[in-house]
Every structure is written in structure tokens, then in C-alpha cells.
Amino acid sequence: MPELPETLEDRLARTMRAAAGLVPDENQVEDLVPGLARRRSRRARQRVHTLLAAAAVLLALAATSFAAVRLAARPTVADQPIQIEDAGPISNVWPLAVVPTPERSSDGLTYEPWAALDASHILLAAAPAGKDAFPVRFDVYDTSSKTIAPLTDLPRTTGLERQTLMYAEGDEAHVIWEVLAIGTGPSKVSELWTIPRSGGSATLLHSFRANDKDQAHFFYHLNGDTVEWMGGDPVRSPMDSLYRLPVTGGTPERVPSPAGSLNFGIPLTPWPWVQIAPGYFVADTSPSDGPAPSVTAGVSDSGGETPGERPEQVDAPTSLVNVLTGQTIPVRPAKDVASLYCDLHWCGGITKSGRPLIQHPDGSGYQVLPDTGYRSWVILDRFVALAHHPKDGSALRPYQLLDLRTGRMVSFEAESIEPISYTHLSKWRGEAPDHRWWVLNYKATE
Amino acid sequence: MTEDQRGPANLTEFVRVRGTELRRYGFVLTGDLDEGNDLVQEALIRLSDAWPRVRSKDDPEGFVRVTMVRLHISRWRRRRRERLVAVVPDTAISDADIERLNGDPGLWRMLATLPPRQRAVLVLRYYEDLADEDIAGRIGVSRNTVRSLAARGLAKLRTQTFDAVHDLGSV
Numbered sequence: 001m002p003e004l005p006e007t008l009e010d011r012l013a014r015t016m017r018a019a020a021g022l023v024p025d026e027n028q029v030e031d032l033v034p035g036l037a038r039r040r041s042r043r044a045r046q047r048v049h050t051l052l053a054a055a056a057v058l059l060a061l062a063a064t065s066f067a068a069v070r071l072a073a074r075p076t077v078a079d080q081p082i083q084i085e086d087a088g089p090i091s092n093v094w095p096l097a098v099v100p101t102p103e104r105s106s107d108g109l110t111y112e113p114w115a116a117l118d119a120s121h122i123l124l125a126a127a128p129a130g131k132d133a134f135p136v137r138f139d140v141y142d143t144s145s146k147t148i149a150p151l152t153d154l155p156r157t158t159g160l161e162r163q164t165l166m167y168a169e170g171d172e173a174h175v176i177w178e179v180l181a182i183g184t185g186p187s188k189v190s191e192l193w194t195i196p197r198s199g200g201s202a203t204l205l206h207s208f209r210a211n212d213k214d215q216a217h218f219f220y221h222l223n224g225d226t227v228e229w230m231g232g233d234p235v236r237s238p239m240d241s242l243y244r245l246p247v248t249g250g251t252p253e254r255v256p257s258p259a260g261s262l263n264f265g266i267p268l269t270p271w272p273w274v275q276i277a278p279g280y281f282v283a284d285t286s287p288s289d290g291p292a293p294s295v296t297a298g299v300s301d302s303g304g305e306t307p308g309e310r311p312e313q314v315d316a317p318t319s320l321v322n323v324l325t326g327q328t329i330p331v332r333p334a335k336d337v338a339s340l341y342c343d344l345h346w347c348g349g350i351t352k353s354g355r356p357l358i359q360h361p362d363g364s365g366y367q368v369l370p371d372t373g374y375r376s377w378v379i380l381d382r383f384v385a386l387a388h389h390p391k392d393g394s395a396l397r398p399y400q401l402l403d404l405r406t407g408r409m410v411s412f413e414a415e416s417i418e419p420i421s422y423t424h425l426s427k428w429r430g431e432a433p434d435h436r437w438w439v440l441n442y443k444a445t446e
Numbered sequence: 447m448t449e450d451q452r453g454p455a456n457l458t459e460f461v462r463v464r465g466t467e468l469r470r471y472g473f474v475l476t477g478d479l480d481e482g483n484d485l486v487q488e489a490l491i492r493l494s495d496a497w498p499r500v501r502s503k504d505d506p507e508g509f510v511r512v513t514m515v516r517l518h519i520s521r522w523r524r525r526r527r528e529r530l531v532a533v534v535p536d537t538a539i540s541d542a543d544i545e546r547l548n549g550d551p552g553l554w555r556m557l558a559t560l561p562p563r564q565r566a567v568l569v570l571r572y573y574e575d576l577a578d579e580d581i582a583g584r585i586g587v588s589r590n591t592v593r594s595l596a597a598r599g600l601a602k603l604r605t606q607t608f609d610a611v612h613d614l615g616s617v
Contacts, residue, residue, distance in 0.1 A: 008600060008603060009572060009600070011550050011553055012553065012557075012568060012572045012603070013572040013573065013575075014548060014549060014550070015544065015549040015550045015551075015553045015554050015557075016474045016549075016569065016572055016573040017547075017549070017573065018544050018546075018547035018548055018549025018550075018554075019473060019474055019477075019539070019544060019547075019549055019554055020470035020471070020473060020474050020573065021470075021547045022473070022539055022543050022544070022547065023466065023469050023470040023473050023479065023482075024466075429559060
């Protein structure tokens, strides 16, 4: 009897077992258990760091100035239902918004898009082949002319090793980026670099060492001629201040927040607002961690992370806070809301019955969108992204983007998109065979 | 029933006995040794909080595995900046390593392209060998959703596999 060909499922099982076999069979209890004790003892503050660090990628920071933010009390369309118009493919409305980016440079380096610099320029990191290889250069891709220009080599500081590019952001005038590396000790070092868009040499703006006092830092944001971040004493009062540093260099200026510690603040649009979301990342109800938040967030798609958590918990921020003024806006999820993600004026989420919704943070403007089977979230306080999420086994459909300014709904094909992008860019790998990078440039939607 | 018959007497013993298997599970789930270890450690922190309650249920490992998969799935909310507090990866698995243990390195790489929920469902099905109903309970979705996620994940892997073979001129 001929041997049956091996099925994909069999190969999968075989491959997973092989991979598991690569994990060393060594007793790491001495590493794990004391590590647990240390982590537990400092968990409260470390969690803050972890959460805020994780959240930093959410930075979808519009160039809106703080003064302008204060004037923007409420959207003019406050409680009028959005009249949704199907505008077809995104290219009908914003031809440059969704584009593929080059895969390789002329000298054989692999490209990865990192940030939208303006409506037609994408920052590309060029790295040698290999997993987690550190890029050696930034190039800029012009999506109009489809040409590439070098911007700068990425320097490596002497004495540091295992560099990892963590973050990059840019505008018409500057590009900034963060490199995480290991220094002597060993200790982690975070370096903040900058270069003018016009070119020149990369400049090290500031560096942080992991255990330095007053060095907790998160949410770098290029805000015109300054780089800003949230920070504070990592032990006593993390995230209680905003720091400013001229993009041309200098000493960081600390501006204490009237709101005090913003341990669970996740930056939103516009800066310097944050949404306070104690349960977004850790749904822990340990008494030692203080009172549970009034609105607890389940973390997984339909249930908590830890067995026994109630899956029906509302996944939403509790309030929005302006870091500089301390102004606080409570978030009031509408009655039917299961999850919510907010910017200053708009929130996107899903209802308990799985329908996408929008509302204002104060609960007004509640509107359930017509489609079903989608998840939704707000981007840049302007768009609601709709990701198809069929519960009934039906075929996947393209992503949709609802422009809350105009009511136009556009569609585009994507593998996945980040819930929000501080880089003004979402990226994903395209279809086989080349799996090239595609980007959605939000700056091309102005 | 005595403590010994029920299972490990304390957290240290539990980690000593099951630590390696949990780290293997974390690696298959995430595709990254460091991320997998971090997942194990975070799940163990939660286990240590709930240790008396969990131990009385005789299933600390089930608790940890459920927590791990849910943490992994929820990772999309944590975004890339989580790496700031993670150790910079210093280990990499090569194709030769996978091949040496009779695995398919191409398929392993393709797994990395799946969204977390699809990957998690496939890991629970083909590594943990769980039924769809059990998977549904572990990740907190319906059985139909498990089937849908598995079907989509497998379809994507099939497509990529075909394309890879086709590109090599073998088909």
C-alpha cells in the first residue's frame, strides 16, 4: 500500500515539536522563581513602565498644537449621526495613502518602512539580511516619484552592543529615532537620535540608562522643534511629568503635571492628552496593587487573560487627562459597549452584540455602524478603522476606514493594521509570493 | 488525598517540574525564545498570586497555559514598545536547528506570519493536541470561531507553502 503523503497538519505538528525540542532542557527554576519574587516586589512600578512602554507605540500624535487643543472643545458634528457614504477603494479618495514600499536597496539591504514623514515620503530602515538585524541606514522613499534617497547612516555608540531600533518618527523638518542597546554592567541604554530631513549627520540627543533615577521615559514625540516624553522618578513617582528637549539638543526641561502621577496613561491624539486605562494591559486584581479600577478592562479579545476573569468586563479607559493642564474628562461608555478605545473627541469600539460603534468620550454621539462582523477603533481622532472579524465563518472582507470628518468609508486590502500609529503609518506584509511591505500613510489622507 | 498525590507542593517545585515544558510551550506559541520565557514568567507571577486557589483545583499547569495563551493573544494591544522592557534577543533559531529535529523550517517561518489568534489556535490544536471545544474554552471564544481561525490559518499556510514550492519549480 503506497504511503500517504504527509498532510499540512502533520507537518505542522512535527515542526512544532521540533521547535519545542530546541528549548534547552535545563532546570531554570533558580532563574524563574527568584525572578518572580523580584518581579512581584517591583511589579507595581515595573508594570507602569511596561504598560507605558508598550503603550508608547500607540502614539498617533497629530501635529496639532497644545493651544489648538484647548480651543477644540467638542467636534462640530457632536451629536449628529454620521452620514456614511461608501467611497469605494481608498485609492479613489487618497491615491497615495496605500502603497507598497521597496523590498531591497540597490546595495542589497532589506527595507522596512518605519514612519510617514509627509504625504508622499516614507522613512525606510535598511538592514542586512537576518533576524532582528540592526539597520545600518535610513532611506526615504518618495511614493510619488517612486525614488529612494539616502538620509543617514545609523551610528552605533562605542561600548554598546545588541542595538535594536525601537521607534522612529519624522515630519517635514526632522527625523528622530530611539535605539535600545546593552551597555556595561550590563544595563539597558536607550538612545534618542535625530537628524534634519535635509540631511547631515545623526546627532545623539539624549541617552537613558535603565536604572538611572529620574530616567523613566516613555512616549517620545516629535512636537515641532522639540522632542517630548512622559517621565518621572521610576520608583517614587513615575510618569508625573512631561519633558521637553529641543530637537537641536540641550538639556531636558521637566514640567510636572498638575494631574500628578499618570501611571496608566496611554498617549492619544492629540498630544499631550493621555487616556487612563488601568486594565488595558494587565487585568490583575491583586489586593496589593490597590483598588481595582472602576472600569476594568478585559485584555483578550473576548475574555480576561487570567482564568476566572469575567469576559463581559468593559474594555475601556476610565478618563482622558491633559498632562500639562491636568484637565480630566471622564470616559462614559454607552450602555451597550463591550470595548472602547478613545482619542480626545472620538472613541471607537464594539457593542456587546459585536457591532462596531463610535461615541464621544462623554457618552454622547453613540452610533452603531451598519456593518456587522467588524472590530473598530479610532485613529488620529479622525478615523475609525474597521477590521473584519467574522463570527460566523464567512469570508474575510477588506479593511475599512471611516473618515469621521466627511462620513466617507473607504476600503483597502491589508493583512492587519495596528490599532493606531504614532508614526502616522500602518504597515503589513502583502500576499505571496513576495510578501512585500505595504503601508497606509495617514499623512496622505489630509 | 495527600499533597504529594495531588501534585507539586509549592510554586518552586511546580516550576522545577514543569518549567521546561512551559518554556517550550511559550516558544512554540510565540516563535521567540525570549518572548516565550517572558510569557512563562508573567503567567507564573499570576499563578503565584492565585496559588492557593489554583492548587486546590489540582491544575496549576492548566492555569498557567490558559494565562499564557491569553496573554499572547492580547499582545497586539501591547504593541511593539513592549520590547523596551524585554531583553534584547540574543538567541536565534536557525533553519538547520529545526531540520536537525525533523521539523520544517519553511513552515516554522510561515507560522510567524500568522496573526496571534490564528497561530495560537494552531498551536493548541497541533502541539497541545486539544479539541476545538477545549481550545474555545482556553482562549475564550466560541467553537465556531476556533474553527474559523484554524481554517484561515491553515489556508494561509497552504497558500504560502504552494507558492514556495511553485517558486522553486517543483510543481
